[in-house]
Amino acid sequence: MSKVIEVTDQNFEQAVLNSDIPIEVDFWAPWCGPCNMVTPIYDKLSEEYENFKFCKMNVDENKQTAMKYGIMSIPMQMFFVNGEKVDEILGAVPEQTIRSKVEEVLNKYPVDELGKFMKILTSWTEHNIKYSDNFRKWGEKAESLGDEAIYNSILQAAQEMEESNKRLSQLLNEFLRKI
Numbered sequence: 001m002s003k004v005i006e007v008t009d010q011n012f013e014q015a016v017l018n019s020d021i022p023i024e025v026d027f028w029a030p031w032c033g034p035c036n037m038v039t040p041i042y043d044k045l046s047e048e049y050e051n052f053k054f055c056k057m058n059v060d061e062n063k064q065t066a067m068k069y070g071i072m073s074i075p076m077q078m079f080f081v082n083g084e085k086v087d088e089i090l091g092a093v094p095e096q097t098i099r100s101k102v103e104e105v106l107n108k109y110p111v112d113e114l115g116k117f118m119k120i121l122t123s124w125t126e127h128n129i130k131y132s133d134n135f136r137k138w139g140e141k142a143e144s145l146g147d148e149a150i151y152n153s154i155l156q157a158a159q160e161m162e163e164s165n166k167r168l169s170q171l172l173n174e175f176l177r178k179i
Contacts, residue, residue, distance in 0.1 A: 003046040005055045009064040016055060017083040022105050023053040027069075027076040029060050034092035035075040041095045045102060051111040052102055077101075081109040114179070121172050128165040132158070 007015045007025065016023055026042055028035035046054040059066040059074060069078060079087040079101065089101055110116050135158050
């Protein structure tokens with residue numbers, strides 16, 4: 001029995017945008033041949049993935065949401081995480097293409113607490129390393145910016161953050177080796 005959830009204009013926000021796990025919405029219509037070709041694929045995948053929600057929306061009956069997301073061709077599958085559209089597939093595609101997209105979304109947006117923690121921490125340290133390098137390079141080239149005491153304090157704080165970020169990176173690597 002399929003676990004695909006029928007969504008409407010009225011419950012889209014609650015069912016899709018407020019979902020605590022990644023979600024796929026298949027925008028379709030009963031008269032659409034290609035839509036009917038992919039329906040069994042989503043039925044099958046909905047049975048296999050416990051940490052991923054599959055939905056379908058009839059665009060003829062739910063024009064408001066279809067217009068909001070610019071649905072011009074169907075079948076259109078949109079993937080949402082934390083209320084944001086993160087990817088899409090247009091057209092009837094093979095099961096392996098859909099399965100790969102689901103796996104890609106799950107890898108990019110983990111649902112378990114450890115996965116979320118690792119994703120946030122990794123992203124944070126990578127982001128800080130990138131901007132720390134940029135800030136250091138800029139600081140080497142910059143001339144005095146007015147109040148030298150404040151400028152020097154900013155550079156010192158940035159250097160302290162860079163050192164903290166290095167320590168955080170080391171701890172992350174140690175943590176990864178232990179799990």
